[in-house]
Amino acid sequence: MTGAAAVLPMAGLLFLPLLLLVGSGSSGVWPRPQLFRVPQGGGQCSLSPSRFRFGYAGSSAVGPGCVVLDQAFQRYRRLLFPELTENDLAWDSLCNELLVTVNMPGCDGFPDMHSKENYKLDISEEQMLLTADTVWGALRGLETFSQLVWRDDNGTYYVNETDIIDFPRFAHRGLLLDTSRHYLPVGAILETLDVMAYSKFNVFHWHIVDDPSFPYQSIAFPELSRKGAYNPATHVYTTSDVKMVIEHARLRGIRVISELDTPGHTLSWGPGAPGLLTPCYTGPNPSGSYGPVNPILNTTYQFMAKLFAEVSAMFPDFYLHLGGDEVDFTCWRSNPDIQAFMQKMGFGQDYAQLESFYIQRLLDIVSAYGKGYVVWQEVFDNRVKMKPDTIIHVWKENSGAYQKEMARVTKAGYRTLLSAPWYLNHISYGQDWLQAYQVEPLEFEGSPEQKNLVIGGEACMWGEYVDVTNLTPRLWPRAGAVAERLWSNATVRDLQDAYGRLADFRCKLLGRGIQAEPLFTGYCEHEYRGI
């Protein structure tokens, strides 16, 4: 009487007994590597938890003291052998060291849009080698290696003879969290970064403020969070919180792109920034409510210049996300000063021109700080003049429409990011990871040059119905579907195979303490132990 059959046409096809998957280990890498070879008749090698170590090859351009890899070695030792005790027997094995070679020096910087993430894994009984051009690629390879290790029924750890050559399909593989509609504690953000690294996401898009609350504790404008946060004592991100998030991300090869969305989505800015928002009018009188940022005042741009100077320095990534979406013109239209300005500027009744006027000045401010920017698609739709290296973020979900928008944006020569089909806050009954997985980002009309302008995409988890109580099970493993689509080869589309590997990946997440929800009926050898 569960009625599942009626609403789950694919349930039959996709119901694999998980029993067969658990422990199959070696083939269950998520996202699937570009080239994955297990030689026929290839052997398997046992690992001794107490002897196993990661080492730097002599020829490696980085070595001990490289914090990114030193710490990754420690993390992955714990992830590989969670139950290691002092009493574990040690035995000799040829597979007791994964030797890491990084070709290019550099450990202390931040990953960026152009960072190479390619790596090679060469696992045999003679040697286990991980080679990468950069430390960021080495991190991706360590994750893959950790997914190759499996245990037999006696608890012995094994790794199968395997050759892997791997690299991402898209450079920008992002995940958006919204910390305004609900505040997310820093711990939840750090855990999300962990799982992003497990699934090879490399951009954390931090939609940090919005209408409902302003949790970002600004140094220049402390009143913004003091008056705009849900609770200025408990529901804020201090400078040290932000730095912690950025460093946690860096150590996992993840960029952090902040978004302080303007001129709409700014209601929570109002109390802490008098004069910033447009006063709305009812007839000839102010109604007492406020609309978008007031674009006609010099003080507005002085404010933005100071705020974005701080934000530009705080977030080291070259890119800022500047928002620019969903500007409601009702309030602007009601305000006599705005009306007068429109007339003076010759904008007529076209408020999109006023929005463009604002955005244009904001882009100039941010450019002056040596930053690049990402904007939501409306900024492009409204024909704002942008630098050619602007990235347009396509989000409008209307069925079929996003492909047309991708075509328009790339035709105009802009790089683009896709999120429209990846609003993971939108849930439905059943295996809704399938829809996200079956998206093909390059499926739009355009030349090869246009397709090259698609630099990736982002899974979005908007916060209307999501806070720390349901974030993790709602995000994982569903976001994994987007991660594989953005990392793996375009030809990796077999749903049966994907189901098996994603279910297996989800079991691995449980083993790592992550509260990831099930894909379907079944069980994992190590279930979630949080309750």
Added chain:
Amino acid sequence: MTGAAAVLPMAGLLFLPLLLLVGSGSSGVWPRPQLFRVPQGGGQCSLSPSRFRFGYAGSSAVGPGCVVLDQAFQRYRRLLFPELTENDLAWDSLCNELLVTVNMPGCDGFPDMHSKENYKLDISEEQMLLTADTVWGALRGLETFSQLVWRDDNGTYYVNETDIIDFPRFAHRGLLLDTSRHYLPVGAILETLDVMAYSKFNVFHWHIVDDPSFPYQSIAFPELSRKGAYNPATHVYTTSDVKMVIEHARLRGIRVISELDTPGHTLSWGPGAPGLLTPCYTGPNPSGSYGPVNPILNTTYQFMAKLFAEVSAMFPDFYLHLGGDEVDFTCWRSNPDIQAFMQKMGFGQDYAQLESFYIQRLLDIVSAYGKGYVVWQEVFDNRVKMKPDTIIHVWKENSGAYQKEMARVTKAGYRTLLSAPWYLNHISYGQDWLQAYQVEPLEFEGSPEQKNLVIGGEACMWGEYVDVTNLTPRLWPRAGAVAERLWSNATVRDLQDAYGRLADFRCKLLGRGIQAEPLFTGYCEHEYRGI
């Protein structure tokens, strides 16, 4: 760019700033009591955490030593004052004792279908009195009292002058958990029972086994779980687990009704009970797969007699749920022995008659053990002869159809339970608690006598997509909508008021450590601290 507005027509109506709700305390009781009066100009009384106590009135028919209430007093002290430390200042207050009177003796029994749950709360500055006919009613009153207490900004506890007369609208207010599609650890079941008590549910319907797994560890047939559980070492309910669940429930005034569904939904029984299931045929040969319980063998009924003797003794409630839903006739049809039996019995090609034949004998077996039974609606639809006190459980969701089924079932004189519109495993984006809340169980064509046969309903959380990782946020506070519909007066339907109280109830759940998800944008004073 969250697109929430497009899919959430009611968002505007329902978006109340939670700020106003948090701490409003006294009016936020969930589910809403039948009669709730806060006198105009009524005072409020402060509570001293270290002095406050629950006491038995001299006239009470139960007193110290009554485990149900002794333990409830301890629980509610901890729930009321979670931050109590030794250093808390004590002060004299007239409101430092809630005096409890129970009119009828009885502490050691189990609640049943006819248990009275009515209570009265009389809170003033002179006295705080809780009066109930039974300990079960006293438990309901304690929960209400705990929801009346609130704190001001300084952390002082208060309770407002309030009169409450309360009783449930329906006697059977159930919640179904499915522990077969995914195993739920006992801790998760106990926590669910806690929150059921917070929202005044009084029946835990334990759908303990089904096709995918058989976690119930039978004493008479240990092979069933040894071969049918996902993992016989870790994914089973031992006798002591079951007893723990039943006692935990009893102490909260909650009945436990077990369901071992037959003759369909029994695939997992097969390996541990050779000969029990029908061998399916492809043409003239057995295909190797199995169908429903084999209804033509005497051994089947011997098996059921022994198993249900055990289950009847294990679960003290008068009622067993016997299932009887979704029997697929394909396998029966393919089997030559079944065909022969059909002919011999004169059933023709009407396999519903064969199903009836089976169910009829099962009902007789269970009746002989002095038990009553609940069955899914197909048993009624298939015209099985049942005792007049059988309860028919309506689950088929086809829009509008369940009202017709309720009319038919009650017209035939049977009592009925409604679940069709309350499949909470079915999720959708947005505030889907609203649909559950707006159901009116008596909205079908029928006489007052027919309406009287509706004894209540159950919220169902089937397990295809639910395990311990997402059970709690998916269940709460959504199930609260069903709880209020079944407890409160039929006139309690104001959505704005319900939103405020349910959001407030959800904040209280967070304060009690329950991972309940948000209804909408906002925050609670005490957020979830599990991550």
